[in-house]
Amino acid sequence: MPAFRLLALAALSAMPALAADTPTTPSTVVAAAPAAAWRAIPADELLVVTIEGGRRVVIQLAPGFAPRHVANIRALAKAHWWDGTSINRVQDNYVVQWGDATEKKPLPSGLSPTSEADYVLPIANRRLAVTPASSPDAYAPSTGYVGGWPVAMDGEAAWLPHCYGYVGVGRNMAPDAGTGAELYAVIGQAPRQLDRNIAVVGRVIDGMAYLSSLPRGSGELGFYTAQEHRVPILSVRLASELPVSERPRFEVMDAASASFADYLRLRANRKDDFYIRAAGGVDLCNAPVPIRAAP
């Protein structure tokens, strides 16, 4: 909260002594969630991006929502295709984008074809376990959480929203749907108008600040205009390719858990010493599914 530092620190240090009186907040719910509320993220769903200076960004992939694009991303990582490429675009309040600046690097063979049909998950004849979100949404008839991911839905399909930190697949003009070689992460207000117009394939779950604090590009659409401004990508690997000791390990909160229900309710109804007026609602992109480093 944007309180003065002194007060914020005082509140923190006073917490143990005042436990009985401390209001329950989204953070305290997450901290108190039992082990059963958490699910380990498989190593082949974690993409480890190492950029200049050894800074590590970890992306959780969403194969359940974008299977073809994720298959391609895994193939590109296994081929070490991104090694030596770069971050080429940083547009304020929009996206950080990376890939091959030359646009000439040959792709590995065997990538899956993709199409506009891959932007959504058809829900006819499927049983999706949806934890509903109760707040209205400007972009979809309904929203909720499925398997640790926020989703927007209509009667026919579910799709991942373009929230802060979410990763999508750059493409050329429609009907091109992108291979997965050109990726971007959202660094501002959720550009939800891109939903269903682009494949969302995952989200940054660690190291986001390394991307969001990069200098903005001065060219059209935030592209860097000189080679020396581009940020080198040293390597991109699936965690499952790394030695076990080097693998990042994360867990995501089960959206069907009681802890998540408490978290969501409190996200929509902050009321404590600082919050005097509860909102009574929360935007889908403002209630991120909790993720933690595996204990």
Add this chain to the structure above:
Amino acid sequence: MPAFRLLALAALSAMPALAADTPTTPSTVVAAAPAAAWRAIPADELLVVTIEGGRRVVIQLAPGFAPRHVANIRALAKAHWWDGTSINRVQDNYVVQWGDATEKKPLPSGLSPTSEADYVLPIANRRLAVTPASSPDAYAPSTGYVGGWPVAMDGEAAWLPHCYGYVGVGRNMAPDAGTGAELYAVIGQAPRQLDRNIAVVGRVIDGMAYLSSLPRGSGELGFYTAQEHRVPILSVRLASELPVSERPRFEVMDAASASFADYLRLRANRKDDFYIRAAGGVDLCNAPVPIRAAP
């Protein structure tokens, strides 16, 4: 849009030749808006913040919504109170905050008292010219635009939302409502839960990237932990205090204009060579009122 650079540039350069076939977009509507659709922003509503390196950030104040806090901010600027203070906190996907890191600098005399009543604009017995927004909102019964500002509303009051780039007044625990000496700007997904819990006093209209790309602080709540990490503020002035030749001059689109109606409709219904599926709605914080440098 997150298209490849080559295609994006090709589309731009082809525009003149293809004018008849070029889809109308929010950008083209803004570019074509007549002079009558624009309103000059008064010089005493522009706060010019100069930070280390001579980087200039311009904030538009909202005296119509937060008169007491804005009166204080004007008094602080005229007293040169912020000169020599610093940016002390950068929390990713949340806020950049500045003020007196020592929390001991004496305030100028004569500041207005503020209270929680100042967080909203009561609308009983007032005639507000509201351009309604048509998309549902998770945080308020209705939304719209008043005098060049987005507003959220219930039956009793209107208030400025915490959108990207919006500036609020840091405060201690309630019922303290802050003087205006400690300010922050939003650098991520709109933290609308802060609406009606804090005074929103304006928005960054130029130089936002100088704030949003700052290194994130490693301390609690994103505070910088060492003096050398803090970003010095060289000066803060109202534009009206500056020599005429040095004043920034900006214009804001009239929310009651036909151009704004077109812009808002297109923001909610992108459909062109790139957008294959129109959203049919747009979040209040994703349709910022257009602002331009005065021609």
